Amino acid sequence: MFQQTIKNFTINFNNLSERKTVSSGDLITGHISFDVTKEIKINSITMRLKGAADVHWSSGGGGGRKRRRQRKVYSAKVDFFDLKSVLVQQEGAVGGTTKLQPGTHVYPISCLLPQGDFPSTFHGVHGKVLYTLTVGINRPWHMAKDFVTELNFANRFNTNQPELRAPLSGSNNMTLCCLWCASGPITVTASAEKKAFIPGETVKIICEFSNASSRTATPKVSLQQKQVYYDRSKVARRRILKNLASVTGQPVSAHTTDVRTEIMLTIPSSAYLTISNCSMLDVDYLIEVKLSIRAAPDLTVLIPIIMCDTPVNSAPPPYM
Structure with missing residues (x-):
């Protein structure tokens, strides 16, 4: 099984702030590491940096079919950014593969958060503001495996006011x-x-x-x-x-x-x-x-x- 072949996936970041936050315009660096239990082939290792917000709640309704039909649902969603890059890819023809031998594999990561007035990370009763870094390992004839890490994003406004x-x-x-x-x-x-x-x-x-x-x-x-x-x-x-x-x-x-x-x-x-x-x-x-x-x-x-x-x-x- 794919989950048994690749284990112990971790992302380690360099130079985060004292409160472990990132902000607009920050350069995020570090490395990913994972263990491979047997030789495998991969098409690529990709990285996706995304920021989005969504809210959802309902009113009315309750027990009974008629009341459920009267329920009103409210929602909204917005994407702040969605950036994709490739960490590892076989050189040459599209669709080529790279062999990974058993053992620990480490790859550096580097990505720049876009400039913008984005809201800080938040998880609430009816909505959230979420920033994620997703590393995807893509193998031939296998479903891609995504490893998602949430970033603690802070909107650092001017505190000298x-x-x-x-x-x-x-x-x-x-x-x-x-x-x-x-x-x-x-x-x-x-x-x-x-x-x-x-x-x-x-x-x-x-x-x-x-x-x-x-x-x-x-x-x-x-x-x-x-x-x-x-x-x-x-x-x-x-x-x-x-x-x-x-x-x-x-x-x-x-x-x-x-x-x-x-x-x-x-x-x-x-x-x-x-x-x-x-x-x-x-x-x-x-x-x-x-x-x-x-x-x-x-x-x-x-x-x-x-x-x-x-x-x-x-x-x-x-x-x-």
């Missing part, structure tokens, strides 16, 4: 009513030291609370990921909100003012990068600072942030 380094803040307030009585004001002010972060980084959220009510309030900080999918017409859309991480702070006692605290929230290292340059999906992030009070609506402050591949230093404090 001042707005990415500047602090962000927001505030909100409310009063509680019980019959004819109204509580004193409850206020939340929250700030982050900058707007852009990388996966795995810890965010310091500075919170200021005032609780003039008669009830204890509990603060909670969460990282929310918002996924929005669009069909071909961009008329239909599907929105998904995911909570990626959360931290609960110390309760704020009743009738207290000017409570200041710092809450540290670590972004999961598996978080995907922000996507705003794809026609069929968006991926955004929000830090939600919430003050929960029993038998009352939550008091919430939302801080939008950007997830990028390159570390961004916060702006230095203004000169005093």
